[in-house]
Amino acid sequence: MRYRVLGPTRAVRADGTAVPIGGARLRALLAALALRAGRAVPAAALVDEVWGTEPPADASGALQALVGRLRRTLGADRVASVDGGYRLCANPDDVDVFRFDRLVGEGSRALADGDPAKAAALLDDALALWTGEA
Numbered sequence: 097m098r099y100r101v102l103g104p105t106r107a108v109r110a111d112g113t114a115v116p117i118g119g120a121r122l123r124a125l126l127a128a129l130a131l132r133a134g135r136a137v138p139a140a141a142l143v144d145e146v147w148g149t150e151p152p153a154d155a156s157g158a159l160q161a162l163v164g165r166l167r168r169t170l171g172a173d174r175v176a177s178v179d180g181g182y183r184l185c186a187n188p189d190d191v192d193v194f195r196f197d198r199l200v201g202e203g204s205r206a207l208a209d210g211d212p213a214k215a216a217a218l219l220d221d222a223l224a225l226w227t228g229e230a
Contacts, residue, residue: 097174099130099184099191103227107170117169121146125162129175129184130191136178192225199225 097115100106105123107115117123128145129137143155152158163182167175176183188194203218 097170097186097190099126099133099186100225100227101127101130102192102196102225103229105130106227115169118165121162122165122169125166126170126184129166129182130186131193133184133186133188133191133194136181136183138181142182196222196225 097110098108100108105117105127107117107126109115117126124146125142128142139156139159143151143159146159146162147155163175163177174185176185189198199218199222203215203222206212206218207215
């Protein structure tokens with residue numbers, strides 16, 4: 097599974113088909129987890145990122161329900177419960193923003209090494225990851 101946050105937040109299966117992600121809060125939760133792919137995210141941080149300054153009265157329960165919806169959408173094994181929070185079971189390279197950073201770094205090194213053709217190809221690949229406004 098690949099995750100896209102450089103543009104509208106999306107999840108894409110290995111075969112290229114998009115996973116339909118529900119409303120804004122579900123996309124916000126996915127984005128918050130994807131930006132920390134493979135790392136634990138405290139529940140309080142997720143509540144802040146999903147609801148901002150107006151969390152629901154039972155923020156913990158609302159987050160658990162939202163995580164349950166995300167698991168049903170992506171697959172139960174894609175979001176793990178960890179001590180005090182949740183973790184998206186993904187490698188950073190599964191998330192477009194991290195691939196973008198890697199490709200830009202490789203392109204910059206290729207340019208510094210005197211290989212402008214390779215640099216252009218890598219930087220074009222990085223720019224192609226953008227799919228719209230963030």
